[in-house]
Amino acid sequence: MSYSLTVNGKQVTVDAGAIDMPLLWVLRDVIGLTGTKFGCGAGLCGACSVLMGGERFFSCQAPARAFIGQPVTTIEGLRDDPLGKRLQDAWVEADVVQCGYCQPGQLIAAAALLKANPAPDDEAIEAGMSGNLCRCGTYPRIRKAVKLAAAGGKA
Amino acid sequence: MSGGATGLSRRGVLRGSAALGLALVVPLGRASGAKAATLTANAFLSVTAEGAALALPKTEMGQGVFTTLAMLVAEELGLAPAQVAVTIPEGDSARFAPIDQGTGGSSSVRELYKPLRQAAANARAALVGAAARQWGIPPERCDLVGGVVIETKGGRRLPVGDLLAAASAAPLPKDAPLRPSSALRVIGKPTRRLDSLAKVTGETVYGIDVRLPGMKVAMLAQCPMFGGTLATFDEKAARTTPGVVQLVKGSDVLFVVAETYWAAMQGYIAANPQWSAPKGPADHAHILAGLDEALAKPGFEAKSTGDVAAAKARAARPFSATYRQPFLAHAPMEPGSCTAHVTPEGCTIWAGSQVPAQARDDAAKALGLPADKVTFHNCQMGGGFGRRLETDMVVRAVELARQVPYPIKLMWSREEDMKHDMYRPAYADQITAALDAGGKPIGWEHRIAGSSIMARLLGQGFTGVDADAIEGAVAIPYALDAHRVTFQQAESAVPTSWWRGVGGLRSAFVVESFIDELAHAAGQDPLAYRLSLVTDARIRAVLERAGREAGWGKPLPAGLGRGIAVLQLWGTVIALVLEARVADGAITVPRATVAVDCGLAINPLGVAAQVESGVIFGLSAALHGEVTIKGGRVEQSNYHDYRILRLNEAPAIATHIVESAADPGGMGEPPCAVVAPALANAVFAASGKRLRTLPLAMALERVS
Ligand code: FES
Numbered sequence A: 001m002s003y004s005l006t007v008n009g010k011q012v013t014v015d016a017g018a019i020d021m022p023l024l025w026v027l028r029d030v031i032g033l034t035g036t037k038f039g040c041g042a043g044l045c046g047a048c049s050v051l052m053g054g055e056r057f058f059s060c061q062a063p064a065r066a067f068i069g070q071p072v073t074t075i076e077g078l079r080d081d082p083l084g085k086r087l088q089d090a091w092v093e094a095d096v097v098q099c100g101y102c103q104p105g106q107l108i109a110a111a112a113l114l115k116a117n118p119a120p121d122d123e124a125i126e127a128g129m130s131g132n133l134c135r136c137g138t139y140p141r142i143r144k145a146v147k148l149a150a151a152g153g154k155a
Numbered sequence B: 001m002s003g004g005a006t007g008l009s010r011r012g013v014l015r016g017s018a019a020l021g022l023a024l025v026v027p028l029g030r031a032s033g034a035k036a037a038t039l040t041a042n043a044f045l046s047v048t049a050e051g052a053a054l055a056l057p058k059t060e061m062g063q064g065v066f067t068t069l070a071m072l073v074a075e076e077l078g079l080a081p082a083q084v085a086v087t088i089p090e091g092d093s094a095r096f097a098p099i100d101q102g103t104g105g106s107s108s109v110r111e112l113y114k115p116l117r118q119a120a121a122n123a124r125a126a127l128v129g130a131a132a133r134q135w136g137i138p139p140e141r142c143d144l145v146g147g148v149v150i151e152t153k154g155g156r157r158l159p160v161g162d163l164l165a166a167a168s169a170a171p172l173p174k175d176a177p178l179r180p181s182s183a184l185r186v187i188g189k190p191t192r193r194l195d196s197l198a199k200v201t202g203e204t205v206y207g208i209d210v211r212l213p214g215m216k217v218a219m220l221a222q223c224p225m226f227g228g229t230l231a232t233f234d235e236k237a238a239r240t241t242p243g244v245v246q247l248v249k250g251s252d253v254l255f256v257v258a259e260t261y262w263a264a265m266q267g268y269i270a271a272n273p274q275w276s277a278p279k280g281p282a283d284h285a286h287i288l289a290g291l292d293e294a295l296a297k298p299g300f301e302a303k304s305t306g307d308v309a310a311a312k313a314r315a316a317r318p319f320s321a322t323y324r325q326p327f328l329a330h331a332p333m334e335p336g337s338c339t340a341h342v343t344p345e346g347c348t349i350w351a352g353s354q355v356p357a358q359a360r361d362d363a364a365k366a367l368g369l370p371a372d373k374v375t376f377h378n379c380q381m382g383g384g385f386g387r388r389l390e391t392d393m394v395v396r397a398v399e400l401a402r403q404v405p406y407p408i409k410l411m412w413s414r415e416e417d418m419k420h421d422m423y424r425p426a427y428a429d430q431i432t433a434a435l436d437a438g439g440k441p442i443g444w445e446h447r448i449a450g451s452s453i454m455a456r457l458l459g460q461g462f463t464g465v466d467a468d469a470i471e472g473a474v475a476i477p478y479a480l481d482a483h484r485v486t487f488q489q490a491e492s493a494v495p496t497s498w499w500r501g502v503g504g505l506r507s508a509f510v511v512e513s514f515i516d517e518l519a520h521a522a523g524q525d526p527l528a529y530r531l532s533l534v535t536d537a538r539i540r541a542v543l544e545r546a547g548r549e550a551g552w553g554k555p556l557p558a559g560l561g562r563g564i565a566v567l568q569l570w571g572t573v574i575a576l577v578l579e580a581r582v583a584d585g586a587i588t589v590p591r592a593t594v595a596v597d598c599g600l601a602i603n604p605l606g607v608a609a610q611v612e613s614g615v616i617f618g619l620s621a622a623l624h625g626e627v628t629i630k631g632g633r634v635e636q637s638n639y640h641d642y643r644i645l646r647l648n649e650a651p652a653i654a655t656h657i658v659e660s661a662a663d664p665g666g667m668g669e670p671p672c673a674v675v676a677p678a679l680a681n682a683v684f685a686a687s688g689k690r691l692r693t694l695p696l697a698m699a700l701e702r703v704s
């Protein structure tokens, strides 16, 4: 028995032995999409964030089975979405990244935030972005980049 | 960002090189038969028709050397930084000697600023020389700009691609002049990072992302009690767990090998390993008592100037305070991992390491192989902070890899990473000052007790002063007639190592808290008091600038207070003013203002990034960071009980770079080191509570 997931617009087949693993490990160890990161495995850091529909999920916390029939977007697919590209470009423009390890999760969280609220104020940015840890302390520039992307990004 | 005149984009270079750590040769579209493809400047820098290729002699862990070092090369070669194709090379001490690939101690730019510029300047001179010979003019009348040698007062031009062969054939100039400061166009200019796009698209391959054909994934469980051993485990239950391939045991470790990390974890749970505890007490109270005992001992003298005893005798009054700092974990976002493949021919390893050459040597030693049989592909790191100056992850991986026929990726769970870190030591410090009638210190005795990392590195038999631990204590910003510093080693079962600053970090908290206490005891403003004791112009400048920018002295609403701290170390002088609010038993930090003199700021945008990073990293530690031991085990396990700051808790941070003609200083550690004292001082200003024990959130709880 095998199951089908839709990841970044593509159908991928996952067999019965893997479908009840957290989506994070299906992505990383089965499908080979390693852009989605493992940070804590406990819903604490957001490094494993993916989008389902427009919403952000911690992929370490939900079995792949929960995503059957739903379009999943990972960091590898974010650039195909105009909002995702705008965010990534804003991240580059605001010179956000340091080690970069948390940033796929940060960007997914930012995409979910802007999809729900295209013009977030400081409070909304805090609410939307505080589920993601960054050990390098890139928070000030994340704030800046989210605002930049919300404002339409670079001309 | 995906620039470069070659068909191979920068992204391609990053992806290709990071993917398997392979040295990537940039193809040269224009290279034809007789032409040399590259001009080799040294073992890690070469010039191509399209730009330059730099194999990073120090490694990237987020601190930005990927970009800063490319800027140095670009400056001398007349390129844009993005035209320097940067790769992360294998661990290889012979190739880079005398440069040590080890990346720590805020050393990358300090160590490479001159040699790297010199190598690039030599290459420029070679190319300019080749063109000048061809044109029959003196080289002074030529320059290298944008991949073309130009005749500065004439129209002639020769592309670098046409000069590589002639330049390579002639002897390489040795001490070619560097570009004069007045002519710098890259150095000093705010420059965005070159590795951003690959990181925001998820393309960057970190150590944990390595995948090889036929590879299995393992997780490890090490004895949770330091020095204990593996007693029993349920092999049958683990082996029958779906996806589990095999179990491998060591004296103090169990490896569970599986098809995926998740399956390995299920196997580990089924195996339910049991451990034998080592002998002897290992509770936190016992460790702290050991520190106090050590503090009471005479200690080894690290510094003695003037006559402290005489100063005490003639003092108007003495003042003494004791400060305590906990063990700290690194908790980088990327947990430990290392991939290794042992074959009859040797061993190949992939991991992110701050010490790739050391990692290769340690792996070779563990395998009983000569170093040249081991290849260490270094990867981008999801944070280092000193954790990846240790090679235990690599040694554990080869311990397993030698016993299995396939390539193996050994993963650490977050819990394993937290419980088997090598911790920043816990310390106890005491300063006793002799004060004159005006409240100024005339004598100062500083006693330090704690684990010695140097002692571990130097091996058995070491005794005396740990040279790192006393950093920031023997040279302090304030003029003293009599100054004595002692160090007394105190070890426990807890393994200790480097962190984002060790000695300097510890000293800054103690010295800058104490001087603040002296200011208040003298009834003086803490900034004015410091300025009255400072003789160094750079220290004075950053103190004044930070004070001015932060609005020092302007009234704040009740519950808010400002604290200041200053440090001169790692070639950098830095002052930080923090605003803290103390309300409802909690500390929050709305604002941070930094003035920094880091010598020549090669990339001001990168300097500001390190300031922001260091301040937030330092705040996580100052507020919440503490590793405690119970029953021989580390109590903390993940980010819920080892808290790091979240975005909503991070202050607004303003960085002011003080113009400086000094050589570049380090920026990795200084901003982090001034945070705890500035915060403790701000908490005092806000609440009247003097907290002398870190972390401050818990210290406040205890006194509230
Ligand atoms: S890895 Fe999923 S929240 Fe941290």
Ligand code: FES
Pocket (backbone or CB within 6 Å): A097, A098, A099, A100, A101, A102, A103, A133, A134, A135, A136, A137, A138, B062, B333, B382, B383
């Ligand atoms: S950039 Fe390193 S953890 Fe966020």
